[in-house]
Amino acid sequence: MGVNYTTEADSFEWDIPDSYAITSVVTDHADSVGDRVAVRFLDDEGGREERTYAEIRDDMNRFANGLESLGVTEGDRVMHLFPRHPDAFAIQLGALATGSLLVPCSSMLRSKDIAFRADDCTATSIVVHESLTDMVEPVLEETPLERVIVLDGSEDDLQGEGWTTVADVMAEESTDYDGPELAAEDPMTINYTSGTTGQPKPVLHKHRWQYCFNRINAPYWWGVDEDTDLEDELLWATTGTGWAKWFWSPVGVGLTTGATQLIYDGEFEPDTFLEIMEAEGVTKLCAVPTQYRMFANADLEDYDVTLNDALSAGEPLNREPIERIQDAWGVTPRDGYGQTETVALVTNYPGIDVKPGSMGKPTPGVGATIIDVDDEEPVEPGEIGEIAVPVDSPAIFDGYYEKPNLDEQKLSGDYYRTGDLASRDEDGYFFFEGRADDIIISSGYRIGPFEVEDALVTHDAVAEAAVVDSPHEERGSVVKAYVILAEGHEGTGELKDDLQSFMKEETAPYKYPRRIEFTDELPKTSSGKIRRVELRKEEQQKHGL
Structure with missing residues (x-):
């Protein structure tokens, strides 16, 4: 499926049926295609249902x-x-x-x-x-x-x-x-x-949320629309039942469209997942960046997969796994961005020319834009701002459950502010820059942590990295990188110098990490997102603030 973005964006109209509910949708599928397998379930002990x-x-x-x-x-x-x-x-x-x-x-x-x-x-x-x-x-x-x-x-x-x-x-x-x-x-x-x-x-x-997934996530991310022959497709989203992502994909795309989907209950192990993809004939995969990065280190050419779509969500996907999977299988992983509060706000929609590191373009009908962090004016291309959605968009949540004070904070203006920072290039592609409270201001420059992290992990010695601001007497703050080393590398002063020289070539010179600390682990949320707030607190304490 290929999408003409301008045509889709200009012609999109919402038409949400008043009677829409996911329970009645599944009942309709049961009446029309009741014998179709909805779930193909596997477990790590060989069980199959x-x-x-x-x-x-x-x-x-x-x-x-x-x-x-x-x-x-x-x-x-x-x-x-x-x-x-x-x-x-x-x-x-x-x-x-x-x-x-x-x-x-x-x-x-x-x-x-x-x-x-x-x-x-x-x-x-x-x-x-x-x-x-x-x-x-x-x-x-x-x-x-x-x-x-x-x-x-x-x-x-x-x-x-x-x-x-x-x-x-x-x-x-x-x-x-x-x-x-x-x-x-x-x-x-x-x-x-x-x-x-x-x-x-x-x-x-x-229940409107699931309709929005059917109208947005299905065609503009998964590549499933009214022309898709569902008999030829097997969808696999690797998410668990406790996450909003379960409602984004297994429910919001799989069940709403009437597709067949694979569910595997087992710990992630790259070769096991690749074997399952090959044996079961998975055609559309949605995984998290960590999984794609680990896939990229496997012998991908040894697996005869039948993927026609590879989707990524949760945090930005780095360039290396995109290029590795594209070279091995001829499929380009397509990033998508959204939140627990929303549907997919920005995607690399089917047919797009994927720009490595980009979240893609705003999905039709949603109204996602980038506004100034201090007011509600759109920013110019190349400037960092906050991703925002009009508060009357059907594609966002309906408030916080019995929390009117939070509703007042987040939904009383013209826009719902996501708290995520991004920039937009001249072609309209969005690039993730970090959380609003993750932004680093050094000598007047505004620096998003993800670009620095993305460049760092392309170095052979770096397995994972997190970047935060570190207090500095003259510059206000400088870029500080916490680095987990790849196997076989040692955290020496010489390596720090090498990483800094490398970064000056990979990014604008003012963005390179003036401070680097090697560590064995990074603080993360239960969903695997880096808790930069803890690293910032650590930096504040180190400098007596």
Whole structure:
């Protein structure tokens, strides 16, 4: 699929059906292509299961009936904490069918994080996998949680009143469900941000969110539109069930379009993932930059893959893996940008000439732009500003759940400010520069950390890097790089000199790191994003501030 960007952007119109809800969409797919496999599930022990659209619809309705019998009603908050699972969609959709709001949680969280979320949104129910009940049990007495529903659970997993299993909830329930009539403007999920600063925030989305993914993410990122023959496609998004990305792709593209998708429950190991891609015939892959970087170090030519699209999200993708995968497979990884609060705001849409390091161009219909960090005026090409979206765009969230003060801060102006900085070139391509609070001002120059990090990791000695501002008496701040070395390299003074000379050639000279510190690890959020705020605090402390 090739997209004429100007034509698409000029002609795009929103037409959101009032009655749109992801549960009714899946029901429609079950009625029209019920025998089509929706989920092809694999695990790391060789297990293999499939679910058709008709089976997902039936199990969705059985679970909804069971929840209703337990007292779950419209407007309740239902948390879930389980790994990739063949029944994940049925459980999520079943909860949504009752009119409840889903509150996804990642297995990378801790008990205190579960408690925070349960208290913050006053959730009364949680669906938890039997392997993760130890994360929930310690906090039950201090939270509003009343019901614990154990996936893959047995009687041995039940630890008291209010505990049951998914199997028991669904047992003997009808495959027909007469629940509330859901619509596009009904609330759907509360997705907590991963939080590079402060406590995670409860991002509220309505069912409209999934329609926007179908209109935006599917054609302008995944390359799936009305002309796509879904019988020839197998989609694989490597995300987990607890992340907003699960709703971006497995739900927002896979289920809304009626595609078949692969779900693999196993730890990431490059050769294993490559073997799966080859054996299963994956045609469209969506992975995170770390995974692409590790793929790029494997023997890609040894795998006969059938990819026609490779998509990247989560943080900017460096040039090296793009070029390596393009050389090996003839497929150019296409970056996309968005947030928990949005759909894909900027993408390298199908058919675009990908500029390495670029996020792409704003997706049609969304209205993403770059404005000055201090006012709401657009910046000129080449200048760094903040990515922003008009507050009336359908493609952004509906506020923070029961947080009017946060809504006032973020949604009271003309634009929703993403907090992410970018620049735009003369051709309209966006380039990520860092978080708004990550920007480095040195001797009057505004320097985004990503460009420096991106250049650093192209050096053979650098495996990973994070760049922050470091206080300096004369310059105000200078660029400081924390560097994880590649195997076989030592952090010597000579190497620091070499890296600085290298960077003066790779970037504008004023951007090179005047200070370099070698480290074994970098502080990160549970979703893998670098917490530069911690590194900045460390720099402040080192300089007595």
